[in-house]
Amino acid sequence: MKRSGSADLPLHYGHVPPWLAQRMARLGLAIVESILMEYGKAEVIRRLSSPFWFQSLGAVMGMDWHSSGITTSVMGALKKSVNPLSKELGIYICGGKGKFSRETPNELLKIADQTGLNGHELVRASKLSAKVDNTAVQDGFQLYLHSFILSNEGDWAVVQQGMSDASSTARRYHWHSENLKSFIEAPHSGICGINQGQILNLTANEAHITRQTMMNITTESPGIMVSEIQKLVLPDHHEVKAKDVDLKRLGSILWLAQEKQPADFEELLLLDGMGPRTLQSLALVSEVIYGTPSRFSDPARYSFAHGGKDGHPFPVPVNVFDETINVLQKAVEKAKIGNSDKQQAIKSLHQIARNAEKDFIPNLNFEKVIEQEKAESWKHGGRTIFGKEQAPTDQLSLF
Numbered sequence: 001m002k003r004s005g006s007a008d009l010p011l012h013y014g015h016v017p018p019w020l021a022q023r024m025a026r027l028g029l030a031i032v033e034s035i036l037m038e039y040g041k042a043e044v045i046r047r048l049s050s051p052f053w054f055q056s057l058g059a060v061m062g063m064d065w066h067s068s069g070i071t072t073s074v075m076g077a078l079k080k081s082v083n084p085l086s087k088e089l090g091i092y093i094c095g096g097k098g099k100f101s102r103e104t105p106n107e108l109l110k111i112a113d114q115t116g117l118n119g120h121e122l123v124r125a126s127k128l129s130a131k132v133d134n135t136a137v138q139d140g141f142q143l144y145l146h147s148f149i150l151s152n153e154g155d156w157a158v159v160q161q162g163m164s165d166a167s168s169t170a171r172r173y174h175w176h177s178e179n180l181k182s183f184i185e186a187p188h189s190g191i192c193g194i195n196q197g198q199i200l201n202l203t204a205n206e207a208h209i210t211r212q213t214m215m216n217i218t219t220e221s222p223g224i225m226v227s228e229i230q231k232l233v234l235p236d237h238h239e240v241k242a243k244d245v246d247l248k249r250l251g252s253i254l255w256l257a258q259e260k261q262p263a264d265f266e267e268l269l270l271l272d273g274m275g276p277r278t279l280q281s282l283a284l285v286s287e288v289i290y291g292t293p294s295r296f297s298d299p300a301r302y303s304f305a306h307g308g309k310d311g312h313p314f315p316v317p318v319n320v321f322d323e324t325i326n327v328l329q330k331a332v333e334k335a336k337i338g339n340s341d342k343q344q345a346i347k348s349l350h351q352i353a354r355n356a357e358k359d360f361i362p363n364l365n366f367e368k369v370i371e372q373e374k375a376e377s378w379k380h381g382g383r384t385i386f387g388k389e390q391a392p393t394d395q396l397s398l399f
Contacts, residue, residue: 007051029081030328041151049157049176055299062306068170090152101146252356281305286350314373317380
């Protein structure tokens with residue numbers, strides 16, 4: 001059975017500013033279209049069902065690398081940008097946070113009418129996935145977000161999130177329809193995270209009557225469920241620390257962007273005027289699109305593409321963000337008409353950095369890298385929820 005899993009994240013409050021939300025939507029669409037052209041619709045669904053890939057996607061889109069807000073913001077951005085093109089792309093996103101989650105059944109039935117899919121089965125899948133995560137095993141997290149992603153070929157994924165006021169954390173649950181045989185036998189390989197103490201286990205013999213009323217949800221042993229879970233538990237600290245990142249992987253990306261001469265990539269990339277900072281971002285975006293599952297074990301690394309809205313690890317370099325989006329969008333548009341040179345060049349970035357890792361010995365000063373990004377943030381249009389980064393006083397006379 002295809003395993004998905006869960007992710008535990010510190011609760012973050014606040015909102016995504018419009019300047020970032022718009023860019024997240026544009027970059028998210030370009031990434032989805034790139035995956036569609038390279039791998040197909042089933043792979044888009046499969047990626048979204050992975051807690052590690054989802055977290056990496058959120059980080060590369062400029063969200064705080066470990067916050068609970070990634071779930072709401074990423075799904076909101078994708079729904080906003082993908083759904084207007086659903087008929088063309090064959091991908092649909094339903095539900096959302098709060099009241100929008102309750103619209104999921106109606107949205108699924110409308111999509112079923114348009115595509116010929118079995119709407120009642122889709123609605124049942126939506127309701128049962130929420131029932132299992134919210135009620136069957138009561139782990140102290142109350143669902144408040146439910147997103148259902150499907151293709152016109154019938155593949156689907158569920159991304160939903162619950163909140164625990166007691167622990168000040170959120171838990172995100174991922175589902176995938178691939179090889180799903182039953183909703184009542186560990187359909188997503190269990191629900192696991194930091195030990196919260198005793199929980200209400202509706203799979204116990206003592207809960208026979210309740211279990212029957214809930215459609216006999218899972219008789220699997222909790223021990224087996226826990227042993228098979230794939231989990232992502234993120235730390236309480238907000239800042240990005242060296243221990244959160246695979247320095248060998250990050251180092252090869254920085255080497256590629258900062259020490260390699262741009263002339264080495266001129267013919268390959270066909271990107272006139274591409275600066276090293278945008279190259280760094282594009283290499284990380286390339287990996288989100290083309291990387292294999294093992295590449296997403298350290299989601300914090302992807303925050304080095306476009307920073308974070310709260311300034312961790314550094315402010316969002318808006319100018320670099322826009323360049324990244326434009327390059328990716330142009331590559332997608334050219335690929336649609338049969339010219340895939342730019343798309344192949346972007347794909348090569350990931351491979352070049354990956355090949356460099358084989359003999360790469362990281363010698364970077366992690367803290368110094370972050371300090372430099374912060375110090376030069378104003379040059380790239382750096383911005384956070386607190387405002388725009390300003391040039392140092394001694395630099396003002398030069399501009």
